[in-house]
Amino acid sequence: MAEKLSLRRLRQNPHIIDLTREVRVAVDQLIQPCFVVEGITSKEAIPGLTGTFRETPDSLLHQIEKDLEAGIKKFLLFGVPGSKNAKHAEPSFTAKQIAAVKKRFGNDVFLAVDVCLCSTTPHGQCGILTAEGDHVDNAATVTQLAEAALAFASAGADCVAPSDMMDGRIRAIREALDGAGLERTILMSYAAKFHSRFYGPFRIAADSAPKGGTPLKDRATYQIDPACPRDALASSLRDAEEGADILMVKPGLPYLDVLADLSRRINKPWAVYEVSGEFAGIELMAAQGLVNGPAAHLESWTAFVRAGASIIITYGARYAQEWIKQ
Numbered sequence: 613m614a615e616k617l618s619l620r621r622l623r624q625n626p627h628i629i630d631l632t633r634e635v636r637v638a639v640d641q642l643i644q645p646c647f648v649v650e651g652i653t654s655k656e657a658i659p660g661l662t663g664t665f666r667e668t669p670d671s672l673l674h675q676i677e678k679d680l681e682a683g684i685k686k687f688l689l690f691g692v693p694g695s696k697n698a699k700h701a702e703p704s705f706t707a708k709q710i711a712a713v714k715k716r717f718g719n720d721v722f723l724a725v726d727v728c729l730c731s732t733t734p735h736g737q738c739g740i741l742t743a744e745g746d747h748v749d750n751a752a753t754v755t756q757l758a759e760a761a762l763a764f765a766s767a768g769a770d771c772v773a774p775s776d777m778m779d780g781r782i783r784a785i786r787e788a789l790d791g792a793g794l795e796r797t798i799l800m801s802y803a804a805k806f807h808s809r810f811y812g813p814f815r816i817a818a819d820s821a822p823k824g825g826t827p828l829k830d831r832a833t834y835q836i837d838p839a840c841p842r843d844a845l846a847s848s849l850r851d852a853e854e855g856a857d858i859l860m861v862k863p864g865l866p867y868l869d870v871l872a873d874l875s876r877r878i879n880k881p882w883a884v885y886e887v888s889g890e891f892a893g894i895e896l897m898a899a900q901g902l903v904n905g906p907a908a909h910l911e912s913w914t915a916f917v918r919a920g921a922s923i924i925i926t927y928g929a930r931y932a933q934e935w936i937k938q
């Protein structure tokens with residue numbers, strides 16, 4: 613009896629599988645996060661984030677040079693200043709590193725810069741606290757964010773990416789940039805950013821975990837609750853309306869439904885952030901021999917593209933060329 617095949621005909625060998633794939637991941641669509649830290653004397657490893665380091669100003673330039681050789685040209689920079697300040701954003705250290713990167717590499721690199729206060733405040737909250745210390749003051753924080761974004765854009769950042777989740781920051785930043793003649797600076801909003809448990813390794817890298825000493829224990833009063841996709845829609849519509857050029861969902865895999873839904877509803881380029889805990893989860897399994905790490909990362913990235921992302925921010929970007937070939 614002849615074998616009856618229907619759907620399996622197009623799964624029978626790698627050639628036909630290649631030809632019938634609906635989505636592909638390309639290195640061009642990946643952004644590599646980088647950390648630059650004031651006051652350290654040599655680069656430091658970050659638990660769980662294989663291949664990403666807390667860089668010194670010098671080692672950052674060296675790393676970017678190596679990445680360019682490997683075909684990675686797009687970066688998201690996090691600056692971690694050496695001193696903390698409860699009232700001011702302290703953008704000068706990060707601005708200086710932006711200027712150094714752009715002076716050295718010019719338009720060979722696309723440099724996006726995270727805008728937030730969590731690495732610069734002593735309590736690790738993403739903004740300025742009220743006098744009672746039990747609430748992040750929205751207006752005071754937005755003023756500081758706009759100042760920091762302006763400092764980063766003036767230093768040469770191609771894109772500023774506010775990750776704080778205050779109300780009205782997109783409009784305030786756009787106005788500050790346009791007022792200074794920086795109309796070309798791109799605004800990427802962490803629009804659908806959830807109050808997630810998957811940010812652990814990042815907070816070590818950025819020295820930004822919420823610390824004790826204030827009544828505020830976590831970021832639940834400004835980040836989106838995991839059970840509120842409607843809030844993610846409202847935040848994204850608001851940021852699009854206020855002038856964001858690119859919108860983002862963060863984290864990635866646990867919020868794939870949100871990415872799929874929002875990218876269909878809102879006609880903007882969508883980015884997704886495969887956050888530190890997601891990335892580290894795969895790395896830790898791979899280290900135990902439980903999964904093939906590169907293949908698992910690639911599978912996650914494929915899911916992001918399938919769900920509607922055109923931009924993927926991942927700690928694995930600098931390995932992508934190698935992994936995609938395997």
Ligand code: PBG
Pocket residue numbers: 726728729730738775776810811812813814815820831886887888889
């Ligand atoms: C906040 C910020 C966070 C990340 C980037 N910017 C999260 C947070 O601490 O709330 C997380 C990125 C990651 O986990 O990889 N400014």
